[in-house]
Amino acid sequence: xxxxxxxxxxxxxxxxxxxxxxxxxxxxxxxxxxxxxxxxxxxxxxxxxxxxxxxxxxxxxxxxxxxxxxxxxxxxxxxxxxxxxxxxxxxxxxxxxxxxxxxxxxxxxxxxxxxxxxxxxxxxxxxxxxxxxxxxxxxxxxxxxxxxxxxxxxxxxxxxxxxxxxxxxxxxxxxxxxxxxxxxxxxxxxxxxxxxxxxxxxxxxxxxxxxxxxxxxxxxxxxxxxxxxxxxxxxxxxxxxxxxxxxxxxxxxxxxxxxxxxxxxxxxxxxxxxxxxxxxxxxxxxxxxxxxxxxx
Amino acid sequence: xxxxxxxxxxxxxxxxxxxxxxxxxxxxxxxxxxxxxxxxxxxxxxxxxxxxxxxxxxxxxxxxxxxxxxxxxxxxxxxxxxxxxxxxxxxxxxxxxxxxxxxxxxxxxxxxxxxxxxxxxxxxxxxxxxxxxxxxxxxxxxxxxxxxxxxxxxxxxxxxxxxxxxxxxxxxxxxxxxxxxxxxxxxxxxxxxxxxxxxxxxxxxxxxxxxxxxxxxxxxxxxxxxxxxxxxxxxxxxxxxxxxxxxxxxxxxxxxxxxxxxxxxxxxxxxxxxxxxxxxxxxxxxxxxxxxxxxx
Numbered sequence: 001x002x003x004x005x006x007x008x009x010x011x012x013x014x015x016x017x018x019x020x021x022x023x024x025x026x027x028x029x030x031x032x033x034x035x036x037x038x039x040x041x042x043x044x045x046x047x048x049x050x051x052x053x054x055x056x057x058x059x060x061x062x063x064x065x066x067x068x069x070x071x072x073x074x075x076x077x078x079x080x081x082x083x084x085x086x087x088x089x090x091x092x093x094x095x096x097x098x099x100x101x102x103x104x105x106x107x108x109x110x111x112x113x114x115x116x117x118x119x120x121x122x123x124x125x126x127x128x129x130x131x132x133x134x135x136x137x138x139x140x141x142x143x144x145x146x147x148x149x150x151x152x153x154x155x156x157x158x159x160x161x162x163x164x165x166x167x168x169x170x171x172x173x174x175x176x177x178x179x180x181x182x183x184x185x186x187x188x189x190x191x192x193x194x195x196x197x198x199x200x201x202x203x204x205x206x207x208x209x210x211x212x213x214x215x216x217x218x219x220x221x222x223x224x225x226x227x228x229x230x231x232x233x234x235x236x237x238x239x240x241x242x243x244x245x246x247x248x249x250x251x252x253x254x255x256x257x258x259x260x261x262x263x264x265x266x267x268x269x270x271x272x273x274x275x276x277x278x279x280x281x282x283x284x285x286x287x288x289x290x291x292x293x294x295x296x
Numbered sequence: 297x298x299x300x301x302x303x304x305x306x307x308x309x310x311x312x313x314x315x316x317x318x319x320x321x322x323x324x325x326x327x328x329x330x331x332x333x334x335x336x337x338x339x340x341x342x343x344x345x346x347x348x349x350x351x352x353x354x355x356x357x358x359x360x361x362x363x364x365x366x367x368x369x370x371x372x373x374x375x376x377x378x379x380x381x382x383x384x385x386x387x388x389x390x391x392x393x394x395x396x397x398x399x400x401x402x403x404x405x406x407x408x409x410x411x412x413x414x415x416x417x418x419x420x421x422x423x424x425x426x427x428x429x430x431x432x433x434x435x436x437x438x439x440x441x442x443x444x445x446x447x448x449x450x451x452x453x454x455x456x457x458x459x460x461x462x463x464x465x466x467x468x469x470x471x472x473x474x475x476x477x478x479x480x481x482x483x484x485x486x487x488x489x490x491x492x493x494x495x496x497x498x499x500x501x502x503x504x505x506x507x508x509x510x511x512x513x514x515x516x517x518x519x520x521x522x523x524x525x526x527x528x529x530x531x532x533x534x535x536x537x538x539x540x541x542x543x544x545x546x547x548x549x550x551x552x553x554x555x556x557x558x559x560x561x562x563x564x565x566x567x568x569x570x571x572x573x574x575x576x577x578x579x580x581x582x583x584x585x586x587x588x589x590x591x592x
Contacts, residue, residue: 021403107317
């Protein structure tokens with residue numbers, strides 16, 4: 001089975017479908033999310049241990065953000081082929097730095113000797129009203145925070161030896177403040193960890209809607225506009241590569257002004273009734289957006 | 297560095313030291329714990345996928361039990377070399393069965409393609425008064441639930457082709473009911489995942505006390521009494537092999553009668569002021585218990 005099919009099988013057995021599990025607890029909602037990252041697909045050669053620790057924690061905090069939640073703490077399981085002191089210390093420094101930035105704590109974890117470097121982080125959070133993926137309605141606006149393609153750019157820069165610039169891009173800021181502020185207004189939300197294209201298909205499936213996207217409105221990162229050889233590569237890096245961890249959300253039009261006041265984002269399209277494919281306007285033409293993204 | 301040294305390094309940076317992290321939340325205490333299990337050290341050849349799923353979840357629930365907590369939910373990250381449908385389904389059935397037994401839910405997770413089968417489970421729980429490892433006092437009684445050596449016996453039975461009997465032993469019951477009932481009386485508690493010997497040293501270090509243990513009182517599992525070739529092997533299987541997931545706790549003598557009413561356990565010794573080594577009475581002699589156990 002492909003990872004996608006495994007997830008489908010799991011979704012038949014488990015109450016999954018959003019970025020976090022929601023656990024009612026004494027009239028509040030706890031949020032719990034776990035992410036597995038490992039050497040081959042998540043930690044390319046040359047990535048600093050600091051960035052590994054940062055990204056592992058930040059990926060889980062991004063899931064809390066995607067539900068409009070506030071983090072309560074993070075635990076980490078670390079499997080490594082050898083426990084070299086400087087490596088562990090740098091990795092831990094990156095993990096602690098992003099916790100500090102997000103006003104939360106790394107609370108503990110587990111270690112294990114493992115042939116392939118593997119980091120599993122679990123974040124706990126809470127939200128008064130958790131935002132899921134199921135509420136998008138036709139005519140809502142489709143929006144994203146930040147700009148897209150930063151991780152794709154970082155990987156390319158790393159390959160070109162520009163490791164400092166890559167490092168900056170790898171250490172992304174989880175959109176917790178934005179997620180919490182937006183949670184009062186949005187009809188659905190998720191993070192773009194699998195790339196915009198795949199994420200749109202996931203959101204559309206959960207909400208049973210379609211989308212019309214305006215390619216010229218998509219906020220591509222300056223770095224990929226510089227690095228991409230041509231438009232095809234730009235779209236690949238910005239729409240399909242993934243690992244961007246920006247928020248994708250749908251917003252009833254009546255809330256646009258209020259939402260604008262609470263954080264920066266870009267409107268990239270509109271929700272429409274369910275269609276067979278998600279379409280994107282590019283150079284005057286409507287093309288089908290491929291349902292293809294990052295499979296970890 | 298050895299795993300033990302890594303944990304020491306982490307403990308200097310993180311607020312760790314108990315079986316779970318404790319997170320105060322609206323006048324209550326949330327408990328969070330994560331465990332990494334993988335093929336080489338945790339899933340021997342011949343172990344059924346059902347037992348793998350069961351044990352991965354049960355190990356984390358055992359940590360909740362060790363703090364006297366009640367589980368709120370579990371998430372699981374699964375890395376596997378290939379996602380064969382029957383394998384995933386059996387593994388999931390084991391995970392769901394132990395959740396069901398413990399009146400909690402498997403809430404979701406993450407999957408990843410991974411050369412070595414790796415399961416990381418995280419359990420969330422809560423407790424009115426979480427029990428840690430720091431409260432043992434001289435003259436308290438040292439006690440354990442259940443019997444010791446069941447996982448060691450299971451491994452040996454598996455090697456001898458007795459896979460059904462091994463399977464029964466592998467699917468252990470997390471001591472949640474016992475942990476919750478005992479939490480009102482005990483002065484310190486932890487689970488024996490690293491073996492009784494190592495766990496006693498950990499408890500002694502956390503509480504700054506020593507222990508005198510009576511070997512004849514230790515409740516060794518019938519299976520290891522049958523399987524062990526001699527006394528040395530019996531002690532190895534019962535004291536050092538680990539993966540037993542029983543509760544080790546210290547109990548002020550005045551609470552013995554009340555504690556006896558709420559669950560079954562065995563008194564195996566007494567807390568004494570800190571000594572260089574933990575000693576054990578065996579055949580009329582006091583011997584030093586080796587600080588050696590399961591390193592995962």
